[in-house]
Amino acid sequence: MKFEIKKRDAAGRICRFITKHGTVTTPNLMPVINPNKMLITPKEMKKLFGTEMVITNSYIIYKDDKLREKTLNDGVHKLIDFDGPIMTDSGTFQSYVYGDVNVDPIEIVQFQRDIGSDVGTILDVFGTPDQTKTKAEQGMKETLKRAKQSVKVKGEMALACTVQGSIYPDLRESCAKKLSSIDGDFFPIGGVVPLMENQRYSDLVRIILYSKRGLDPSKPVHLFGAGHPLIFPLAAVLGCDFFDSSAYVKYANDGRMIFSWGTGKLDDLSELPCCCPVCSQFTASELKKLDKKEAVLQLAKHNLYVSFAEIKKIKSAIANGSLWELVERRASANPHLLEAMHELQKEEHKVWLEQSESTSKNKALFYTGNNTIHRPIIYRYHRRLLERYKPLFDTTVVFPEGKKPYSKHYARQIDEIRNKTDANILISSHLGPVPIELDEMYPFAQSVFPKNIDKETEAEVAKMFDEFTKKENIIFWEGMKTLDELPASKKKKVDKDILKISAVSDMQFGKGASKALFDGEINIIKSKKTDKIRNIYSNGKHVLSMRAGDGLFTLKIDGARLLHKSFKYPKLRVVIEKDAVPFVKEGKSVFAKFVIDCDPELRPFDECLIVDKKDKLLAVGRALLNRTEMLSFDYGMVVKTREHIK
């Protein structure tokens, strides 16, 4: 089994899960197959919905003498006639529904191994949300014990070790950590069905987040029992890779249709609000007239079309960097999902989520409502502003939100001010305070907001503004009658371009970067067409290029030398093993298994210094993962090398 990350957005990711029965691209959905009664066969699912992996229940097979024998002889792939990867469940959910199951926890794992399951599941103890902490801890400990025993008998089968711990964050995190330390391959987050049934999405989010904190990020995570697409985007943005659906058939049996925004009873619908092949073939009244069996089949198909479409939407959103937008859009469909968004806004979660956020995206940031201001990228920018940006002057003149880029929109006013006095220019933008030097940097120039923002965003922005300015020596341009209100004190000659490259490099690489990079004669080359900064030479050496798309720097090898000299280990570093050094010296990219250490402050898409164990600079490149991820993944590219030392 291999699991490698291909693309990412927020804590969500597109990965390849490679088994001997084929490869699955995650996030993905495994339809639940009842071996006794297949409404739609896995083969047909593959054809109709592009299903890559399914899940079936080993306990049901095990309990039936005939079925057990047959499956032990022929294997589970033959039983359900599917040549793709198959996951098996262990009977845990049956124990939750019926109170207990009559099977030995180790025997059922061995059985799953023996029938050739690709991913078998331990018989974990289902922790319900209403348990006391003591009870939940007992269950969690028993789960851990069984996991440790099960690992020993798993053979070649990948073993799914389920995180339990009821609704208690510390139990979830501790369970996740302990499971990650044993040789598990796949981590379901269990015990969540009762939460979903009661739309307790806020609790669900907390459980996912605390489980993820503890889990090895290089292993697939499965939100066990989550089959309604309403929850898929939110779970995916937190890093869930697998979902399973028995909902498609349960809901169909009950005459209910699944939609991305909720559920509808066919009987209540006069129109089918969907364009899937089923809803394109039938009208609502035609569907209602079908005989029960055929109607259930068509509804089940609709439910799977819609569920897999949501998976495709998530993948597409990860690929183009709009996953938060999808999540926020979906949240507006259900007040309980909005409650879950509120949970995400807690400081502890923001801190965790920020680590996975890419430094830049090819896509503009779209405001969707008052959840947008709480995105990790804005949280990061604000933290960095406080830590890495130092205003030059005592006085700050503040302009209101305006057309972008602000430096062009307010060019005349800024000139007037700077001719008269030394003042910082600050935009009180819809994203928070933006020093004018940073106005082309992602996400400021690349954000789309409505003219009028809501009071929630307004209050959040005001808080950031006050924290940044400390309300000292502030002059609001809009409140000014004449320029005479400015303190007249023109001492320094201000070069706007130098201010800009200094501020951006400090924000991007860290405090002190500008000093390290621009110590000497600076030559700035601009685009003739757009007049935008392109290349920067320091003492005759090309140290940086500024990207037109996101206003951030590409670090050249000569710039890397300067930062390497100036910044202490491990700042900006990715440290690689001896074996990989010759390859990187030839300009090859860095793969996960060769990384020994890494700057904990590096974020995906950050420029980084590739060094050997002795901190000798080898090359410069772009990090694709953060530290935790780099150190835990075994497969895949983690730094794209751009330039190496010859």
Add this chain to the structure above:
Amino acid sequence: MKFEIKKRDAAGRICRFITKHGTVTTPNLMPVINPNKMLITPKEMKKLFGTEMVITNSYIIYKDDKLREKTLNDGVHKLIDFDGPIMTDSGTFQSYVYGDVNVDPIEIVQFQRDIGSDVGTILDVFGTPDQTKTKAEQGMKETLKRAKQSVKVKGEMALACTVQGSIYPDLRESCAKKLSSIDGDFFPIGGVVPLMENQRYSDLVRIILYSKRGLDPSKPVHLFGAGHPLIFPLAAVLGCDFFDSSAYVKYANDGRMIFSWGTGKLDDLSELPCCCPVCSQFTASELKKLDKKEAVLQLAKHNLYVSFAEIKKIKSAIANGSLWELVERRASANPHLLEAMHELQKEEHKVWLEQSESTSKNKALFYTGNNTIHRPIIYRYHRRLLERYKPLFDTTVVFPEGKKPYSKHYARQIDEIRNKTDANILISSHLGPVPIELDEMYPFAQSVFPKNIDKETEAEVAKMFDEFTKKENIIFWEGMKTLDELPASKKKKVDKDILKISAVSDMQFGKGASKALFDGEINIIKSKKTDKIRNIYSNGKHVLSMRAGDGLFTLKIDGARLLHKSFKYPKLRVVIEKDAVPFVKEGKSVFAKFVIDCDPELRPFDECLIVDKKDKLLAVGRALLNRTEMLSFDYGMVVKTREHIK
């Protein structure tokens, strides 16, 4: 041509548009057919997407000698091989694109009539958004002149008279009014394409609203040139009935895919975020590999599947009373749409929108974010609270938002208070102030909010609260330490049920209703199972029933007699013509053409008194439309009679 309303939600509506070539259920979309180059034939569209009506361009036919002759001989239905209703455009858009068209305005109308178009369009003067008001007014006047002349030659063809007036609200309203006074049949809102191209949705909304103000509500309204589903829900909630799409093929030619939340370039997509038959048959890479012609065809099909699905979603939302929720959900996909939502929140628009809002719905009100608090139903409730509800006592005790129904949740506390003193009980709910007597009334008990609301909603709610309480004699339960803080003054015996039926009847029927209905001995019958109020007898007569679903009253004929006696004309009345009297006396429902007058304060779903010209009470029923609609529609049921005087 007939146009009758079947279902409604907000200012949106499901209507039947009946032509001699068949019936169209609106809101609906007419794909644009190029008679020279049909990518998908209308016949195929009908089969694949359920297309009911198409639009083609008479000017293109007219300009081509051969085509003109052929179509004059065979008719336009044969030309494009479609037996359903066909609308034709006149060349106005060509005049906008190419500067001018070489055709006589009246001749092109006659031509459309002669080729058998079901709906022909006048050659209006396209008003662009950048015009001065003088220029816009000139164009509008010329449009009006042509409309008046065109009406004379329309023959049996329905004539579409396009509203112009650029971005000037008063011009739009005046143009709409004047067009409604001549014999037009169909009202496109024109000149909006440049606004949509620049995503100026806020201007678009204002134009639609002012056009609708002036238009005869009994005629179909067409948002001319609006082909992207992103705008459909918002336009539909304001009362647009028709859309046309040339976008499906234009976008396809350009390699672009239409989605309900925006547009994506196929080349940029690694996954197809959709479940339509095209996206279910092909993967993204398969689509990319198709030859250009086939790719355009498949993209065009996708675009139409998605566009028609949005129409079905709108119809479904109107049918189940969730159109505002769909609109708000969609608005979160695009900051410019959010800006348009802000436009809707202006007092003038709220006043207009309130008139169309149904008194009650079968569906709970879902909070989707900070737009929800601005819905017309909440605006109405708050206005009525100020006008129709009178607190009984000097002191008011306020409880915070809690479980519903509030009277049950806070039962113990309320008893404690009322045992000690005479006080009004008020809930400071997420929807605004709710006197405890109204807690089961729609939409209070029937609303779903997250625990934490945003600051925008909070501020709006606080404003309503202050306006209602005038901050006088308010005691907050949460701030109270002991009951001793209450003024001790127990004078009146309070009967909770009497308070409730009095408050609800005043809110529902108007000030004074409780006095009229409950003057004498009151007998309240409750459900044994739920202990909820069911039937109310006044002096032995059954005057009201309370509905469990929405906590509002059904008016019985004996209650109607009391209100009729007490309320002056035209309060609660629907006045019908002599011819209809015998039918209503037999219990038949009231049809549009028999209504002479109506209470301007009646709202859809309101209980109403059916009277004759002399204000003699005939029956009681439920209004389906408001006054303006009742008086303008010629077809369809407008009051559902429930009980009549024998």
